Amino acid sequence: GHTLVGYVLAVGFSGVVRGAWWWQTLGGLAIWVIFLNGGTLAINSVFDKDEGDIGYLNAPPPLPRHLLAFSVALLAGGQLLAFALPPAFRVAYAICFALSILYSVPPFRFKAVAGVDWVINMWGFGTLTPFAAWAATGRPLDAGHALVLLGFCPLFAGLYPLTQLYQMEEDRRRGDRTLALLLGLRASLGVAIGCATLAIGLFGWAAAVLRVRAWLLGVPLAAWLAVLVPWYRRREVLIPADHQRRMYRALAAWAMTDLAVLLVFAR
Numbered sequence: 001g002h003t004l005v006g007y008v009l010a011v012g013f014s015g016v017v018r019g020a021w022w023w024q025t026l027g028g029l030a031i032w033v034i035f036l037n038g039g040t041l042a043i044n045s046v047f048d049k050d051e052g053d054i055g056y057l058n059a060p061p062p063l064p065r066h067l068l069a070f071s072v073a074l075l076a077g078g079q080l081l082a083f084a085l086p087p088a089f090r091v092a093y094a095i096c097f098a099l100s101i102l103y104s105v106p107p108f109r110f111k112a113v114a115g116v117d118w119v120i121n122m123w124g125f126g127t128l129t130p131f132a133a134w135a136a137t138g139r140p141l142d143a144g145h146a147l148v149l150l151g152f153c154p155l156f157a158g159l160y161p162l163t164q165l166y167q168m169e170e171d172r173r174r175g176d177r178t179l180a181l182l183l184g185l186r187a188s189l190g191v192a193i194g195c196a197t198l199a200i201g202l203f204g205w206a207a208a209v210l211r212v213r214a215w216l217l218g219v220p221l222a223a224w225l226a227v228l229v230p231w232y233r234r235r236e237v238l239i240p241a242d243h244q245r246r247m248y249r250a251l252a253a254w255a256m257t258d259l260a261v262l263l264v265f266a267r
Contacts, residue, residue: 002125002152003032005258006133008266009145021137028085028136032129035078036093040100042071044111047104048174075100088135092128099124112175114182118160126156144210148265151202155257158195158224161188162250166243189232192250196224199257207264216264220257227253 007029011020046068075097082093099120102108110116131149134141141149164171164180165188171178180188200221207214227249231238238246 001255002258003029003129003133005262006130006135006149007137008262009130009148010134010137010139012266013262021139024085024138025133025136027081028089029133031078031081031085031093032132035074035081036096036100039071039074039078040096040104042067042074043100044104046071047106047109085136086138088141089132092132092135096124096128096132112177114177114179118157118179121160122153122157126152126154144206145265147202147206147209148261151199151206151261153199154195154202155199155254158192158199159250159254162192162247164188166240166247169240185235186232189228189235193225193228193232196228196253197221200224203261203264210265212264212267214264216260220253220260223253223256224250 007021007025008016011018015021079090079093079097082090103111103117103120103124110120127149130152131141134145134149161180161183164178165185168178168180171181183191200217203217204214207217227246231246
């Protein structure tokens with residue numbers, strides 16, 4: 001879903017209807033989602049060895065044999081296939097390939113280093129993921145749309161610690177030093193509020209550069225505040241299951257943001 005945002009931004013809704021650059025973009029999406037995302041999730045699972053709920057998966061099943069070899073084959077195969085697409089896509093894939101290894105694999109395993117994991121995710125998923133779909137079209141990136149893609153960086157920076165709040169005991173048991181553990185509940189939620197506000201501000205700046213009306217961006221801003229402010233106020237009395245439910249509400253606010261961004265900028 002978030003990957004496809006870059007394509008719609010690049011061609012506009014009218015371009016989507018016409019199928020502009022569709023087949024090469026479809027190939028890029030397949031490479032990104034199946035090979036890069038699939039390989040990243042697989043290699044992350046190999047070294048995590050989770051027993052409790054993780055991410056968006058409750059009670060993960062036992063790991064299959066040869067998962068490490070399979071994940072490396074996916075990641076490397078995707079990089080080879082990326083050479084069939086424009087240079088910007090190849091570079092974006094190569095960057096995220098490297099980030100996937102640094103994020104999950106010892107001795108690096110930066111996902112266990114609070115702050116570094118945050119930076120990798122805000123850039124890798126937040127900005128580079130939609131940029132990859134844009135790059136697959138071959139359209140040059142203008143300053144206004146670059147600001148739009150940049151806005152997704154703080155947006156995901158705000159979402160990322162929220163995905164860790166209900167996993168804090170699992171991460172503490174494993175010895176990982178996640179951002180949420182480092183910051184604590186109060187600061188994690190405060191960062192989320194600040195980052196969501198910054199993201200909407202960057203989208204507003206992009207609207208000024210591109211000379212489009214930005215009033216619709218107030219809707220996702222209100223959605224984020226409606227999720228995060230009550231969460232912040234009640235943080236100390238919530239149990240892990242409560243934090244998990246509120247994380248899903250934050251994901252809904254993210255989806256609403258993607259939709260609003262497309263309605264404002266995909267023309």
